[in-house]
Amino acid sequence: MKIRSAYTNKSWLSPKTPSLLNMEEKKPDRDVATEQIQRALSEVIRCQNLVVLSGLGTSLCVMDDSNPTTRKAPTMPDLWKRVKVAYDPTDNGLWTKLLASVRHTTGSENIEELLSECKVAENFLRDAELKALQDFITLAEKEIRTAVNFLTPADALPVHSAFLQRIARRSSGKGRAKIFTTNYDLCFERAAKDGRFVVIDGFSPTLPPTFDPVYFTYDIVRRGSEGDASAFIPNVFHLYKLHGSIDWERCEGDIEKKHDTDKPLLIYPRSSKYEQAFSQPYLEMMAAFQTALREPNTGLVIVGFGFNDNHIAEPILSAIRSNLGLKVVVVDPVLVRQIDAHKHIQDGGEKNELNEDDELKTNPGSANNNPFLKKIIQMMDQGDARLTFLNGTFEDVTREIPDMAAETDLEKHMARMRMIEGGSK
Secondary structure: OEEEEOOOOOOOEOOOOOOOEEOOOOEEOOOHHHHHHHHHHHHHHOOOEEEEEEOHHHOOOOEEOOEEEEEOOOOHHHHHHHHHHHHOOOOOOHHHHHHHHOOOOOOOOOHHHHHHHHHHHOOOOOHHHHHHHHHHHHHHHHHHHHHHOOOOOOOOOHHHHHHHHHHOOOOOOOOOEEEEEOOOOOHHHHHHHHOOOEEEOOEOOOOOOEEOHHHHHOOOEEEOOOOOOEEEOOOEEEEEEOOEEOOEEEEOOEEEEOOOOOOOEEOOOOOOHHHHOOOOOHHHHHHHHHHHHHOOOEEEEEEOOOOOOHHHHHHHHHHHHHOOOEEEEEEOOOOOOOOOOOOEEOOOOOEEOOOHHHHHHHOOOHHHOOHHHHHHHHHHHOOOOOEEEEEOOHHHHHHHOOOOOOOOHHHHHHHHHHHHHHHHO
16 A cells, blocks of 8 residues: 655655564664554544545455455446346347447447447437337346345455444544445445444335435434433444445335345436436435535545546535545555566566656556546645545555444454354354
């Protein structure tokens, strides 16, 4: 993991390995990068209000048990391949014909662009071509729904569970942690269930759970034995799903949770998701997100989100400019391209260091390519100490986030039960 902030002199710093010792004093050298990483995360987690924005990157750590090197969550290129194979399994020209009919750019394999073009093409195609296009859109959306519904009861989510333990067990004097996610999957819900966390997600505690934004204003307390005292219970967080969820369904005007629905309420990857984000129930989620970013003394952790959705990136940039009480940590493994630090051997046998500066000029990473991230890094390099970039994964940052509370009795009991169950197998 690398860090860049106002304290790193406009450069990326990497933590030292534990093996680097000062042989004279027999103690580790001072590790500036590690100190800055710990400082940034500690400051943002200790804010009165904690907001987390998670994207696809937080689901890529879920691996297939049968093949530990295979991730279960699909990326955008994965969805392109899946839809293509489903539509034209024998590669007999149907796919090429479809791309030509919607005027898709040759060589581009962007599923979001393709579905956007399909929606536009519905306005000018007629008869058989229109019917074929509509059939494709239906098939593509079905494949996307199937691909993002990847969790099984046997899947373990240790990274999500550890993340919740670090951000959701805050002092009762601080606001409840709020997680906003663009993912459709149920990773955070499943991790909350496994860790005995309580999720306030806008749905009623009745059956079937029905969405009403008023539930975000409720909290959970434990009443004293005499009935005259109460206290907020620990392990509670808010969850806002900005693009819908695979277990949401619209039923006669209401939005209900149905785990077996084949008509989930989702914002599919296409350009029209900006307009859809301002209809219900997404409007409530976006309004809550923008309100949370305007609160004083707020820490914002952005992890696994690539700043490619303008309707989310714009409010973030606006809040950074206007809210001086907002501290921001952006975590992504492609902010700056990782450079191979090993030496290579030329034909003559001499070892030469790779030129990192030259490499970064040709392949700088999203921090210097994405227009939103470029503006943030410019403010950072001008001395804005509220902003920090961490080039790392969801797993990396979860290990570094400070644990703000001691392990509760319930968590100790659950750990003992897991050990007993594991030992009996």
